[in-house]
Amino acid sequence: KNEVEQSPQNLTAQEGEFITINCSYSVGISALHWLQQHPGGGIVSLFMLSSGKKKHGRLIATINIQEKHSSLHITASHPRDSAVYICASSPIQGAQKLVFGQGTRLTINP
Amino acid sequence: EPEVTQTPSHQVTQMGQEVILRCVPISNHLYFYWYRQILGQKVEFLVSFYNNEISEKSEIFDDQFSVERPDGSNFTLKIRSTKLEDSAMYFCASSQDRGSTEAFFGQGTRLTVV
Numbered sequence: 491k492n493e494v495e496q497s498p499q500n501l502t503a504q505e506g507e508f509i510t511i512n513c514s515y516s517v518g519i520s521a522l523h524w525l526q527q528h529p530g531g532g533i534v535s536l537f538m539l540s541s542g543k544k545k546h547g548r549l550i551a552t553i554n555i556q557e558k559h560s561s562l563h564i565t566a567s568h569p570r571d572s573a574v575y576i577c578a579s580s581p582i583q584g585a586q587k588l589v590f591g592q593g594t595r596l597t598i599n600p
Numbered sequence: 601e602p603e604v605t606q607t608p609s610h611q612v613t614q615m616g617q618e619v620i621l622r623c624v625p626i627s628n629h630l631y632f633y634w635y636r637q638i639l640g641q642k643v644e645f646l647v648s649f650y651n652n653e654i655s656e657k658s659e660i661f662d663d664q665f666s667v668e669r670p671d672g673s674n675f676t677l678k679i680r681s682t683k684l685e686d687s688a689m690y691f692c693a694s695s696q697d698r699g700s701t702e703a704f705f706g707q708g709t710r711l712t713v714v
Contacts (some may be wrong), residue, residue, distance in 0.1 A: 523702075530707070531689050531708045532707040533691060590635075
């Protein structure tokens with residue numbers, strides 16, 4: 491059974507700090523997703539990656555398939571980055587049933 | 601930009617009543633999903649749907665739940681007789697293909713059973 495674990499569960503930082511959120515999973519996957527959930531509850535897809543690294547603006551996602559580990563980095567963090575960040579895995583076989591981590595609540599103070 | 605649309609955004613219902621949550625997936629997507637998130641907990645998979653039939657479902661998705669694609673655009677989740685523990689945020693998602701393709705989520709329907 492695939493388990494997805496994130497750390498930390500809560501993270502508070504000052505504006506401008508470099509942020510790292512970690513995600514580990516227990517079985518082989520076809521892809522790892524990073525998602526953002528805002529206070530209203532809606533979920534937005536940030537990245538989907540199966541190897542290496544992806545960058546979008548100030549966000550960078552990396553994955554190490556051998557170690558079953560992924561990280562989400564935010565450079566020059568801003569209060570508007572405050573949200574819950576969730577990683578989720580896609581299984582290798584079968585329909586795309588995402589298995590979610592518990593989320594990391596990020597608060598960036600001005 | 602195409603998006604997944606869910607209605608209503610919030611529904612309050614009495615225990616034992618039937619509810620239907622509605623979703624309009626992205627038009628060229630083929631795979632549709634329902635997930636739920638009980639307050640303070642992880643998002644959990646409920647069901648996936650492809651080619652007009654359920655392709656996978658979780659243990660949560662018991663006989664009280666059903667899904668339907670009544671026409672070419674809507675995808676619905678019905679809960680026949682709601683319980684207090686059905687109170688949650690329900691998310692619809694769609695993807696173009698199975699496997700490692702990006703899933704697009706709706707904004708969610710917050711269901712409150714009283």
